[in-house]
Amino acid sequence: MTDLVIGFAANFRWEDLEPYAVSLVRSGFAGKKVLFAQRLTADAADKLRSLGFELLPIPVIEYSDPEITKGGYFAYVARFLLIHRYLYDNPGYRFVVCADTRDVIFQKDPMVWLEKHIGGSIPSHGLVAASEHIYHWAQKGNTEWVMKNFKEVDSWMMSQPVYCSGLISGRADYVRDLTMGIYLMGRAMSGNTWGADQPSYNAIMHQQAYKNVTLVPTMADAYCLHLVVVAFEEYRKMMIDAPPPLLRGANSGQDDRKTISNDSMAEMWDYDLSDVSEFAIIHQYDRMARLAAQIREKYSLASISNS
Numbered sequence: 001m002t003d004l005v006i007g008f009a010a011n012f013r014w015e016d017l018e019p020y021a022v023s024l025v026r027s028g029f030a031g032k033k034v035l036f037a038q039r040l041t042a043d044a045a046d047k048l049r050s051l052g053f054e055l056l057p058i059p060v061i062e063y064s065d066p067e068i069t070k071g072g073y074f075a076y077v078a079r080f081l082l083i084h085r086y087l088y089d090n091p092g093y094r095f096v097v098c099a100d101t102r103d104v105i106f107q108k109d110p111m112v113w114l115e116k117h118i119g120g121s122i123p124s125h126g127l128v129a130a131s132e133h134i135y136h137w138a139q140k141g142n143t144e145w146v147m148k149n150f151k152e153v154d155s156w157m158m159s160q161p162v163y164c165s166g167l168i169s170g171r172a173d174y175v176r177d178l179t180m181g182i183y184l185m186g187r188a189m190s191g192n193t194w195g196a197d198q199p200s201y202n203a204i205m206h207q208q209a210y211k212n213v214t215l216v217p218t219m220a221d222a223y224c225l226h227l228v229v230v231a232f233e234e235y236r237k238m239m240i241d242a243p244p245p246l247l248r249g250a251n252s253g254q255d256d257r258k259t260i261s262n263d264s265m266a267e268m269w270d271y272d273l274s275d276v277s278e279f280a281i282i283h284q285y286d287r288m289a290r291l292a293a294q295i296r297e298k299y300s301l302a303s304i305s306n307s
Contacts, residue, residue, distance in 0.1 A: 001093065001095070002092070002094065003030050003032070004032045004096045004097070005029060005031065005033050005097045006036075006086065006098055006099075007074060007101045008035065008058075009036070009037050010039055010040075010075060011039045011040075012041070012044055014043045016044075016101075017044055017101055017102065019295050019296055019299040021048055022299040022301055022303060023295075024107035025051050025107045026106075027108055028108075028112075029109045029111060032094070032113065033053045035054070035055055036057075036058050037058070038058045041205050044226070047301065056082075058085075063187070065187060065188070071219055073078075074186075074187075074190035076186075077185065079096075080182040080183040080186070083176075084183060087172055094171070095111050095170065095275070098167070098168040098179065099166065099167050100167070100283065102286075103283060103285060104282070104283050105281070105282050106218070107282060110169065110278075118170065118171070118194070118278065119256065124135055124213075125212045125213055125215040126170050126171045126173070127166075127170035127171070127210070127213055128214070128217065128225040129163040129215070130164050130168075131216050131226075131228045131240075132161070132162040132164050132228070133161065133165055133188075133226075133236075133241040133277045134161065134229050134238055134239050134240060135161055135262075136160055136161075136242065139162060139229060139235060142162050145193065145198060146158055148193060149199050157203065160202065163201060164198070164203055165182070165197045165198045165201040166284075167224045167226075170200070178210075180239040182201050186200035211213055222280065223243070223280055224282075224283055225276055225283065226256065227271075227284040227291075229286040231268050231288060232268060234236065244271075246269060247271075268287075269288070271290070272294065273295065273298065276298065
C-alpha cells in the first residue's frame with residue numbers, strides 16, 4: 001500500500017517551500033507527495049514538480065452553509081475539506097501525513113516512525129496527535145480560542161493538552177473522517193476566528209472516542225517537535241513534557257537565550273540543528289533564527305545534487 005504526504009500551499013515563492021520539499025525528498029519518503037496549490041510562482045511550481053510533487057488546483061466550492069459565499073473559504077479550515085475529498089476519492093493509502101508547508105521539515109521518513117508505532121496488523125491506534133506539550137489554560141492563544149468558541153465547556157477544554165493541527169497523521173481512513181470533522185466544525189468559526197482549524201481539531205480529539213484510538217507521542221518518542229511553545233521561557237516552564245535541552249549553548253559557553261521584543265514574552269530560546277536531530281519532523285522552526293538559517297542551508301535544492 002502507498003503512503004501519502006499531503007498539504008496546502010498558496011501565495012508562496014520557491015524560497016518559502018524549499019526546506020519542506022527538499023527535506024521530504026531527502027528523508028527517503030517513497031510515497032505520494034500531493035499539494036493543493038494556488039498562486040505559486042512559476043519557479044516554485046516547476047521545482048516542486050521536478051521533485052515529484054503532484055500539484056492539484058483548488059476548486060471553487062459550493063458550501064452547504066448558506067452563510068458562506070460560493071468559492072470563498074478560509075484556507076486553514078478548507079484545506080481539510082480538500083484532504084477529506086482526496087482521500088474519499090482515492091482510497092487505498094496506508095498512512096497519511098497532513099502537514100503545514102512553509103514551516104515544516106522532515107528530518108526522517110515519517111512513515112518509518114508510523115510503521116513502528118501504529119503499523120501492527122491489529123493496531124490499537126489509528127491516529128497520531130502531535131502535542132504541543134502544554135495545557136490550553138497555560139497558553140494564551142489557545143486559551144483565547146477556547147473562550148471565544150467553546151465557553152460553554154471551557155473547564156473541560158482548558159484541562160486538555162494542546163494538539164497541533166499543523167501536523168496530523170495516521171491511518172488513511174481515520175485521517176479521512178477526522179479531516180471532514182475539522183472542516184465541518186471549523187467552517188462555522190472561520191468568519192471570526194483566525195486559525196479555526198486548531199480549536200476544532202482539539203474539540204474533536206479530546207472526546208473519549210477519539211482518545212481511545214489516538215497515540216500521543218512524548219518528547220522522548222521524537223516524532224514531531226513544535227517550536228511555538230518551546231521558543232518562549234514563559235511557556236517552557238509550564239510544559240507538561242520537558243523540551244529537549246539546548247546542547248550548543250551548554251557545550252560552547254554561549255548564552256542559550258536571545259532577548260527579543262514580543263509583548264510579554266521577552267525570553268526566546270534558540271536551538272541548533274544538533275539539539276533537535278533526533279526528531280523526525282520539525283514544525284515552526286522559523287520562530288528560531290539560528291535554527292531556521294541552518295535548516296535553509298541544509299535543505300536547499302543544491303543539497304540534493306551535491307549528495
